Amino acid sequence: METKTSGLRGRQAEAARNDQAILDAARAVFIRDPGAPISAVAEEAGVGVGALYRRYAGKEELLRTLCEDGLRRFMAIAESAPARHSDPWDAFAAFVGEVIDSDVHSLTVHLAGTFTPTPEMHRLAAEASSLAAQILDHAKTAGALRPDVDARDIPMIFDQITAIRLGDAGRTAALRQRYLTLLLDALRADTPATPLPASPPSDEELGVRWRHTESSRSSQHRPRR
Amino acid sequence: METKTSGLRGRQAEAARNDQAILDAARAVFIRDPGAPISAVAEEAGVGVGALYRRYAGKEELLRTLCEDGLRRFMAIAESAPARHSDPWDAFAAFVGEVIDSDVHSLTVHLAGTFTPTPEMHRLAAEASSLAAQILDHAKTAGALRPDVDARDIPMIFDQITAIRLGDAGRTAALRQRYLTLLLDALRADTPATPLPASPPSDEELGVRWRHTESSRSSQHRPRR
DNA sequence: AGACTAGCGGAACAGAACCTTCCGTTCAAG
DNA sequence: CTTGAACGGAAGGTTCTGTTCCGCTAGTCT
Numbered sequence: 060m061e062t063k064t065s066g067l068r069g070r071q072a073e074a075a076r077n078d079q080a081i082l083d084a085a086r087a088v089f090i091r092d093p094g095a096p097i098s099a100v101a102e103e104a105g106v107g108v109g110a111l112y113r114r115y116a117g118k119e120e121l122l123r124t125l126c127e128d129g130l131r132r133f134m135a136i137a138e139s140a141p142a143r144h145s146d147p148w149d150a151f152a153a154f155v156g157e158v159i160d161s162d163v164h165s166l167t168v169h170l171a172g173t174f175t176p177t178p179e180m181h182r183l184a185a186e187a188s189s190l191a192a193q194i195l196d197h198a199k200t201a202g203a204l205r206p207d208v209d210a211r212d213i214p215m216i217f218d219q220i221t222a223i224r225l226g227d228a229g230r231t232a233a234l235r236q237r238y239l240t241l242l243l244d245a246l247r248a249d250t251p252a253t254p255l256p257a258s259p260p261s262d263e264e265l266g267v268r269w270r271h272t273e274s275s276r277s278s279q280h281r282p283r284r
Numbered sequence: 285m286e287t288k289t290s291g292l293r294g295r296q297a298e299a300a301r302n303d304q305a306i307l308d309a310a311r312a313v314f315i316r317d318p319g320a321p322i323s324a325v326a327e328e329a330g331v332g333v334g335a336l337y338r339r340y341a342g343k344e345e346l347l348r349t350l351c352e353d354g355l356r357r358f359m360a361i362a363e364s365a366p367a368r369h370s371d372p373w374d375a376f377a378a379f380v381g382e383v384i385d386s387d388v389h390s391l392t393v394h395l396a397g398t399f400t401p402t403p404e405m406h407r408l409a410a411e412a413s414s415l416a417a418q419i420l421d422h423a424k425t426a427g428a429l430r431p432d433v434d435a436r437d438i439p440m441i442f443d444q445i446t447a448i449r450l451g452d453a454g455r456t457a458a459l460r461q462r463y464l465t466l467l468l469d470a471l472r473a474d475t476p477a478t479p480l481p482a483s484p485p486s487d488e489e490l491g492v493r494w495r496h497t498e499s500s501r502s503s504q505h506r507p508r509r
Numbered sequence: 510a511g512a513c514t515a516g517c518g519g520a521a522c523a524g525a526a527c528c529t530t531c532c533g534t535t536c537a538a539g
Numbered sequence: 540c541t542t543g544a545a546c547g548g549a550a551g552g553t554t555c556t557g558t559t560c561c562g563c564t565a566g567t568c569t
Contacts, residue, residue, distance in 0.1 A: 070515065070566050077516090096556050098519095107518030108558080118557065208466075215448060215463060222447030223440060225489050233482035238440060240480050241433075245470035253465050257458035264450050295537055295545065302545090321527055323548095332547030333529085343528065 080104045081111060085125055090165045093173060097121070119174040126174070129166025130183040133158060137190035141197070148203035152243060154194050155216070159235050164217040168268055175271045184269065188214070205245075205252050209259040216242065305329045306336060310350055315390045318398060322346070344399040351399070354391030355408040358383060362415035366422070373428035377468060379419050380441070384460050389442040393493055400496045409494065413439070430470075430477050434484040441467065 084104035088095045097118050101108045115121040140154035141147075158164060167184070192210035199206060220242070223235050244250060309329035313320045322343050326333045340346040365379035366372075383389060392409070417435035424431060445467070448460050469475060 068566085070517095070564095073566095074516065097558090098556075101518090109519070109560090110517055112558070113516070212463075215459070219444040219447050219463060222444050225485055225492075230489075234440070234485065237480050237482040237484070238437075238444060240478050241470045242467065243470075244475055244478050245466045245468075247476070250469055250475050251472070253469050255462050255465050257462040259462070260450055260459065264455075267450075295535095299545065322529090323527075326547090334531090334548070335546055337529070338545070 077104070077106055077110055078114065081106065081114065082125070082128075085121055086128075086166065089122070089125060089170060090162055093165075093169050122170055122174045123177065123180070126167055126170045126176075127180055127183065129163050129170070130180065130187055132161060133163045133167065133187050134183065134190060136161065136163070137187060137194065141194055146203075147194075147197040147201040148247075151194050151198040151204065154191070155213075155243075156236065156239060158217060159220050159239060160232060162221070164214075164221045168214065168218070169221070171269045172271060176269055181269070203248050205248050205250065207252065207255050208246060211259040211262065211265060214265055215260060302329070302331055302335055303339065306331065306339065307350070307353075310346055311353075311391065314347070314350060314395060315387055318390075318394050347395055347399045348402065348405070351392055351395045351401075352405055352408065354388050354395070355405065355412055357386060358388045358392065358412050359408065359415060361386065361388070362412060362419065366419055371428075372419075372422040372426040373472075376419050376423040376429065379416070380438075380468075381461065381464060383442060384445050384464060385457060387446070389439075389446045393439065393443070394446070396494045397496060401494055406494070428473050430473050430475065432477065432480050433471060436484040436487070436490060439490055440485060 081100065081104045085100045088100045088103050092099075097111060098108055100121070101111050104110075111121070115124065136157045137154060140157065141150040144150040144153050188210070191213050195204065195208070195210050195213060198204040199208075220235050220239055223238060224231050225234055306325065306329045310325045313325045313328050317324075322336060323333055325346075326336050329336075336346070340349065361382045362379060365382065366375040369375040369378055413435070416438050420429065420433070420435050420438060423429040424433075445460050445464055448463060449456050450459055
């Protein structure tokens, strides 16, 4: 965003390249395993851990940066989808599909709880979910979306689809689209709809995931091989 | 299963009670967090770690026991559902719903990779998935289930729904039923069906999850509070 | 050319988490 | 009262990981 990688040479060019490489590596690694050690990021980026600590004060700051970046990507998708699709249903489907494709949800909610969120991030999160709610509302008032789904159901849908993780990134993406397609069939207004039990999660319940949990321990997620 | 808790008194009764308490605690704890330390199990059971090591040689053995128990529960559901519901769709819906309610999927697949599976477990797993395939086939040939879903889609569905984890156990269960209801609407044959992209996961892909991954590190899963 | 320095790699350090062992204690049974 | 099965939980030893530190490299500047 702010570092111009264009007109630089020599050492400065390497530094700029590393800036990018580290961010990309961190994204890849932490999406694969939110509890990965920082050395794994360095290895994936092909740099030493020192290079990492030169740019970020510590792990938390890296995580925060990554998460904020994720929120911005999310908002970019939420803003552009309705702009590119005049049909409300298409906009909704595109929005959901692209969020899943870019795996932005793993970057935000899945990483939250690993660090203390900044007020700025709360602001971004609120704005983002408001945008998402708008997209859903448009599809609903247009009569394309079944009326008993709520805006708060959306994060849950992301949670579910994002849980799919099999094989390499490409295969995972393909499988996710498969099950998203299935889900979308259930969400369309012309589907015979069974009344949904229970209420969607409240804002409170959804917000809990952003609260910093002292000690976010645990295992799971099989780092292949 | 084998320990009679009935006619015992004193120390032996306490031991028998602890057998149960430990198993229950382990189930609860490891479902909540598959990477939980063994001391967490002891604490939840209200016993010391010593009591735990008296019955199991180590963590792995406890995990294996738990997982095998889960597989048997799974099979019990898969066998009883068709027996209780003559309508193939009802049997299918009951099967899926009950597996999710008992959270048996977290006990099997989510714990696999944490230990080296026994041949016996492979046998059970194969038998279980074969039973599930039968239930699905019946619903499909009866024309109740959309024809483009495969038996291999079932574990994926479990994965997705099981990813929902919000609030206490009760609320989580309620939310899971909500999204299962939604999904079932997509699976019914009379739903206008969009062709599903990509192929369902292969047996190979699904099997990977049972392979013991040296070092199943990582974090994630927020232990509430 | 030669000195300077931003930036780098990775060993070393320090601390935390965890599995497992060990031992003193408890209490029902004989 | 003696005995020993079963228990609780501190201590041991290991592994893993965040962070620091320092010697080295290669552009850059005079």
